[in-house]
Amino acid sequence: xxxxxxxxxxxxxxxxxxxxxxxxxxxxxxxxxxxxxxxxxxxxxxxxxxxxxxxxxxxxxxxxxxxxxxxxxxxxxxxxxxxxxxxxxxxxxxxxxxxxxxxxxxxxxxxxxxxxxxxxxxxxxxxxxxxxxxxxxxxxxxxxxxxxxxxxxxxxxxxxxxxxxxxxxxxxxx
Amino acid sequence: xxxxxxxxxxxxxxxxxxxxxxxxxxxxxxxxxxxxxxxxxxxxxxxxxxxxxxxxxxxxxxxxxxxxxxxxxxxxxxxxxxxxxxxxxxxxxxxxxxxxxxxxxxxxxxxxxxxxxxxxxxxxxxxxxxxxxxxxxxxxxxxxxxxxxxxxxxxxxxxxxxxxxxxxxxxxxxxxxxxxxxxxxxxxxxxxxxxxxxxxxxxxxxxxxxxxxxxxxxxxxxxxxxxxxxxxxxxxxxxxxxxxxxxxxxxxxxxxxxxxxxxxxxxxxxxxxxxxxxxxxxxxxxxxxxxxxxxxxxxxxxxxxxxxxxxxxxxxxxxxxxxxxxxxxxxxxxxxxxxxxxxxxxxxxxxxxxxxxxxxxxxxxxxxxxxxxxxxxxxxxxxxxxxxxxxxxxxxxxxxxxxxxxxxxxxxxxxxxxxxxxxxxxxxxxxxxxxxxxxxxxxxxxxxxxxxxxxxxxxxxxxxxxxxxxxxxxxxxxxxxxxxxxxxxxxxxxxxxxxxxxxxxxxxxxxxxxxxxxxxxxxxxxxxxxxxxxxxxxxxxxxxxxxxxxxxxxxxxxxxxxxxxxxxxxxxxxxxxxxxxxxxxxxxxxxxx
Numbered sequence: 025x026x027x028x029x030x031x032x033x034x035x036x037x038x039x040x041x042x043x044x045x046x047x048x049x050x051x052x053x054x055x056x057x058x059x060x061x062x063x064x065x066x067x068x069x070x071x072x073x074x075x076x077x078x079x080x081x082x083x084x085x086x087x088x089x090x091x092x093x094x095x096x097x098x099x100x101x102x103x104x105x106x107x108x109x110x111x112x113x114x115x116x117x118x119x120x121x122x123x124x125x126x127x128x129x130x131x132x133x134x135x136x137x138x139x140x141x142x143x144x145x146x147x148x149x150x151x152x153x154x155x156x157x158x159x160x161x162x163x164x165x166x167x168x169x170x171x172x173x174x175x176x177x178x179x180x181x182x183x184x185x186x187x188x189x190x191x192x193x194x195x196x197x198x
Numbered sequence: 199x200x201x202x203x204x205x206x207x208x209x210x211x212x213x214x215x216x217x218x219x220x221x222x223x224x225x226x227x228x229x230x231x232x233x234x235x236x237x238x239x240x241x242x243x244x245x246x247x248x249x250x251x252x253x254x255x256x257x258x259x260x261x262x263x264x265x266x267x268x269x270x271x272x273x274x275x276x277x278x279x280x281x282x283x284x285x286x287x288x289x290x291x292x293x294x295x296x297x298x299x300x301x302x303x304x305x306x307x308x309x310x311x312x313x314x315x316x317x318x319x320x321x322x323x324x325x326x327x328x329x330x331x332x333x334x335x336x337x338x339x340x341x342x343x344x345x346x347x348x349x350x351x352x353x354x355x356x357x358x359x360x361x362x363x364x365x366x367x368x369x370x371x372x373x374x375x376x377x378x379x380x381x382x383x384x385x386x387x388x389x390x391x392x393x394x395x396x397x398x399x400x401x402x403x404x405x406x407x408x409x410x411x412x413x414x415x416x417x418x419x420x421x422x423x424x425x426x427x428x429x430x431x432x433x434x435x436x437x438x439x440x441x442x443x444x445x446x447x448x449x450x451x452x453x454x455x456x457x458x459x460x461x462x463x464x465x466x467x468x469x470x471x472x473x474x475x476x477x478x479x480x481x482x483x484x485x486x487x488x489x490x491x492x493x494x495x496x497x498x499x500x501x502x503x504x505x506x507x508x509x510x511x512x513x514x515x516x517x518x519x520x521x522x523x524x525x526x527x528x529x530x531x532x533x534x535x536x537x538x539x540x541x542x543x544x545x546x547x548x549x550x551x552x553x554x555x556x557x558x559x560x561x562x563x564x565x566x567x568x569x570x571x572x573x574x575x576x577x578x579x580x581x582x583x584x585x586x587x588x589x590x591x592x593x594x595x596x597x598x599x600x601x602x603x604x605x606x607x608x609x610x611x612x613x614x615x616x617x618x619x620x621x622x623x624x625x626x627x628x629x630x631x632x633x634x635x636x637x638x639x640x641x642x643x644x645x646x647x648x649x650x651x652x653x654x655x656x657x658x659x660x661x662x663x664x665x666x667x668x669x670x671x672x673x674x675x676x677x678x679x680x681x682x683x684x685x686x687x688x689x690x691x692x693x694x695x696x697x698x699x700x701x702x703x704x705x706x707x708x709x710x711x712x713x714x715x716x717x718x719x720x721x722x723x724x725x726x727x728x729x730x731x732x733x734x735x736x737x738x739x740x741x742x743x744x745x746x747x748x749x750x751x752x753x754x755x756x757x758x759x760x761x762x763x764x765x766x767x768x769x770x771x772x773x774x775x776x777x778x779x780x781x782x783x784x785x786x787x788x789x790x791x
Contacts, residue, residue, distance in 0.1 A: 052493070056474075058537020064479055064518055085537070098539040098697075099520025101479060117441030118672050119598040119636055121687045133689065155523070155691055156441035158481055159252035160671075161284035161604040170482050174252030188343050 032184040033076060040077045043069040044084045056182060059085050061096045071111075072103050086148070092144065107150040108143045109192055112136075112185070113167040117156040120164040128164045129153075131178035148192045203294035219499050219507045220385040222596075227376035234274050234374075240317045241293040242273045244268075245365050247451040248483055249606075250443060253287035254306065261310035262290070265318065272318050279452020281349040283363060283607040286331065290366065290457045292317060298335030301347055305329050316340075351623045355769045357584065357610040360568050364452045368756050370601075372494040374626040375455040375662050381500060383574035385461050387466055388508035391574075396467040397423055400570060402578025404590035409435060409563030409625075410639070410668045410744070412589075412657040418560060421550035422468040425558040430470035433535070433554065434461050437482065437519060437526035440640035442671035445594040446564035448606050450477070450484035456670050458514065460567035462505065463510045463574055468560055469678060473514040476531055478521065509633040513726035516719045523695035528561040528745045530697065541699040565594055565670075585611030589656040593667060599637075600627040600675035609655065611740055618672065630676035635760070637675070639668025641688040642748040644755030645681065663754040681760040682767065686714040688752045696745060703746025706737040710753065722767040727757075 043066045047057050055061070062085055066077045074139045075095055082092045096102045134145045136151055143150040157165045162174025166181060168188060176184070232242050244250070244259045245458050266275035276720055286303035290310075293299050296299060302313055315324040324338050333341035334348055346352060358364075367374035387396050401416030415710045422430065434457065438446040452581070455621035461473045477485050492514050495501040501716060503511045517535045525533075525540035532554045534540035552560025569591055575579045585591045585625045589611040595618060598604045602624030611722045619625065619633060626633045644665035646653070660667040675684060690726075706749055712734055713726045732748025741747050757764060 041329035052512075053496070056535070058516065058535075060520060060534060060537040061518065062537075064520065087404065094539055095520075096306075100521050100694075115441075116687070116690070118641070118684060118687050119442050122673065122675050122679060122684065155521075155694065156439065157248070157252075157294050158438075158447050159248040160444060160446045160598040160673075161249050161606070162252035162287070162444050163598060165252055170480055171256075172248055172343070173254075174249070180397040 029062040030193045033074075036074060037076050037080060039069065040066055040074075040080045041084075045068050057085070059087050059092055060099070062197045063092070063096055063099075066104060069104075072106050074104075080188060084126065108148045110168050110188060111152055112188070113157060113170075114155040115153045115154045115157045115163070115165045115167075117154075117160065117163075123182040125164040127178045128166065128176045129180045132166070132185055149188065203692055204388075214236055218385070218389070220381065220389075223373075223376050223381070223498060227373040230371070230373040231377035234276075237274075237650040238295050238753070238759050239271075240273050240295060241276070242314075242317075242363070243276045243278045243291045243293075243368075245279070245281035245289040245291070245482070246277045248447060248481070249280055249284045250289075251288050251483065252283070253477065253660065254647060255288040257477060258288045258290060258305050258310060262314070263305040264310075265314055271312075274713070276363050276371075279366045279369050280606060281294065282356070282606045282608070283603065285349070285603045290363070294542070295530040296339060296609065298559070299347070300326070300330055300341060300344070301332045301334070302329040303331035309362060314488060334369070338626045347692045349607045352607060353606065353626070355613070355617065355622050356608050359572050359592050360449060360456070360565060360594055361452070361606075361608045364448075367453065368768060369452055369454050370490055372455060372491065372498060373390060373501075375453065378569075381459055381506075383464075383571040384462055384500070386508050387463055387574050388505055388510045393423065393469055393691055396538050396574060397579040398461060398648055399573055400467060403569075403573045403581040404572065404578075404585075405569055405581065405648060406589060406657060407563055408565035408569075408594075408670070410666065412667075415562065418550075418562070419464065419468050421548070422470065422558055422560045423570060425469075425550070426585050427558050429472065429557050430468065430554075431472050431554045431557055431559040431759050432461060432468060433528075433531065434464075434465045434475045434564055434567050435526060435531060436488075436497045437477060437523075437531065437562045438483065438564075438669065439478065439521075439523035439526055439695070440669045440671055440699050442595050442598055442637065442673045445596050445606055445670050447477075447481055447484040448594070449522065449564050450594070451487045454484075455495070456568045456571055457488070457564055458491055458495055458501075458569035461511050461514065462501070463561065463570045464562065468509055470558075470560070471512065473512060474535060474538050474554070475514070476525075476535060476613045477518060478525070480521070485516065485518065492516065510592055523691075524697040524743065529560060530743065531633070532559065536652075539697070542698045550750075563669075578596050583758050586654065587735075593655050595655070596669075596671045596672050597623050597674070598671070600630050600633070600676035600679075601625075601674040602627050612654050614652050614654055615646075615672070618655065621650065621738050625673070626674070633674055634677045635666070635675040635679050635681055635684065635750075637673040637684065637688070638671065639666035640671055641691045642744060642751055643668045644669075644751050646755065646760030650759070663756050666668045666751075680718075681756050681763045682714065682717050685752050685756050686711070686718055688747075689714055692749050692752075700743075700746050700767065702737045702740035703749060706733045706741075706746065707749055709733045709776050717764070717767040719753065720767060724768065726767075727764060 062081045077093050159165050159172050164176045165174045246255050266271045288305045290302040290305045313327040332345040332347040405415040406412040476768045492495040522540045524530045527542050529543035530540040582590045592608045594608050605668040646665045650663045693711045696703045698704045737746045737749045
């Protein structure tokens with residue numbers, strides 16, 4: 025970690041420190057604080073893990089940069105570039121698969137103009153594939169920022185995405 | 199500690215006369231229940247949870263708020279947990295004052311005003327809305343044409359222990375749980391039983407672990423109990439990454455206090471000091487329900503120092519993991535709670551000697567722990583009467599896929615798979631001809647064909663059939679299901695989720711996925727079946743945990759029941775199969791660094 029890196033984005037660093045600190049101060053009883061819980065706290069706030077967060081987490085947890093990277097690179101929910109305003113998950117678990125998830129996924133990708141787990145060109149919606157969203161009885165399931173929507177088909181999925189785009193256009197979503 | 203000044207005056211005297219903190223809580227709970235059920239207002243309950251949310255329950259609930267506590271005050275309104283009959287969601291369940299209970303099914307928010315006018319503006323002026331599906335209690339003039347809820351086949355065949363409160367209580371209100379005798383087992387244990395006596399009841403019950411391994415729970419606890427270490431952990435595993443299974447999260451989002459009571463009893467019986475509930479991040483509904491329930495338990499003297507006035511003290515917290523399926527393996531889970539990469543540890547030392555933070559530790563699945571309050575409230579012998587000789591109790595089955603009535607159903611061990619499919623599930627989904635294949639026990643479980651549908655749901659009978667009961671997921675595939683394609687989906691999951699620690703698992707899953715890819719594109723090579731078997735056996739021998747050891751299960755069970763489908767891959771004449779037969783299946787494909 026060089027001095028110039030440390031000074032690069034002071035506001036971001038401050039926000040990361042606040043997110044890390046919130047593990048202590050937001051709770052009635054202080055939970056166990058670990059490298060993993062710290063990275064989760066940062067991602068909850070920033071929706072990604074910038075390089076500065078790796079360094080700040082190492083300092084906060086008295087761990088090495090290597091320790092923190094090893095954890096951050098292991099769990100597949102962590103991402104290292106800023107996502108769009110909203111993240112859409114499409115499930116490919118076996119139930120959703122049998123119920124037609126691939127066609128739903130094709131429709132979503134077509135509507136977003138992407139062909140893998142990436143962000144739409146307007147920077148608004150990031151697509152992710154999920155191994156299971158936990159509502160298999162309503163398969164196929166899609167979700168936006170962890171809010172689930174079931175019984176999807178290609179047409180409803182297209183509608184879902186265009187409604188979402190409209191909503192973001194109007195500035196309602198987070 | 200209980201704030202005694204908050205109790206209603208009349209019940210306060212009664213509670214004081216019984217001299218226990220629990221009696222006071224019961225008095226408050228009774229008052230709360232009476233307020234909800236005895237007044238002139240209908241009590242309207244909306245089934246929620248992940249499945250309800252996916253079906254649109256949130257919008258329905260929001261529409262009902264207009265009539266509720268912050269709206270026109272005409273109804274009592276609660277968001278309750280999962281209704282097992284998930285094909286009916288969103289469900290609006292109305293307790294009509296001085297009458298019966300009416301269930302509206304597949305409700306949309308648009309029809310909420312039409313539904314409510316019947317209950318609010320006058321039952322004779324406004325007919326019962328067409329969404330009314332069933333009644334419970336006595337049939338009256340308004341409801342005699344509806345189904346009797348309790349006689350619906352999916353309800354009749356259930357034996358509810360874990361799910362007794364599902365859909366009936368608000369998971370965010372500890373007093374609704376206490377009103378249903380919640381925490382009475384804990385009160386009995388900490389005030390009138392020794393830890394050994396509690397442990398003996400669990401041993402007698404014959405309870406076996408519901409996480410997949412089916413290890414006798416009492417025996418596991420007895421490894422931890424004797425240790426005199428000052429800090430000992432009991433962990434509850436709700437990682438539940440199994441696609442097709444949602445019953446652990448179902449318990450947390452529908453009745454979290456049952457789990458908390460069970461985990462405290464687990465702690466008491468093993469002389470432990472700390473409990474941790476381990477949940478995967480992102481599943482916000484069960485996470486919030488559990489956190490809130492733990493807070494409520496602390497506020498009411500059920501967690502913390504001197505629980506319910508006894509000498510026993512116990513702390514509890516929620517620990518979140520990142521996305522990693524292997525984190526559900528018990529030693530990998532301890533690594534995750536310590537904040538590290540969730541890879542399995544070598545054993546020995548076993549967790550009971552050196553587990554979480556090197557302290558003596560016990561790990562149990564959510565369902566396992568959630569049975570314990572019932573066992574302690576009655577007795578181990580009573581629990582043993584339910585189920586089969588080798589598998590006592592019930593199974594909480596998640597039925598999904600091409601089935602008429604998908605849902606979460608609690609059935610007594612010993613019923614056959616066919617009963618679950620036909621009587622509870624209503625048979626194959628509309629538009630399909632027959633059930634061809636079942637995938638059970640998660641992605642490391644197996645598949646079974648029709649000749650095995652008479653297998654009893656029982657740990658040992660299921661294992662003999664080549665599938666496993668595992669976490670309780672049963673995924674139904676109809677006659678159009680391409681078994682090789684389904685297996686490819688499972689192996690793709692296993693490949694993606696290998697933690698990478700043992701190379702036979704990390705590379706083996708990748709090899710097997712390559713072969714299955716070829717098969718789905720109808721490009722299989724002559725030695726491919728042999729290659730699958732060789733790789734599968736190497737994984738079994740050379741992997742540290744079940745993820746590698748069981749990784750060949752889906753393929754071996756599929757060959758048993760559907761061997762000819764694999765053989766057909768080699769003649770080069772088949773159409774490319776499955777939705778991804780053209781090789782276009784888009785999957786995250788990587789091994790962990």
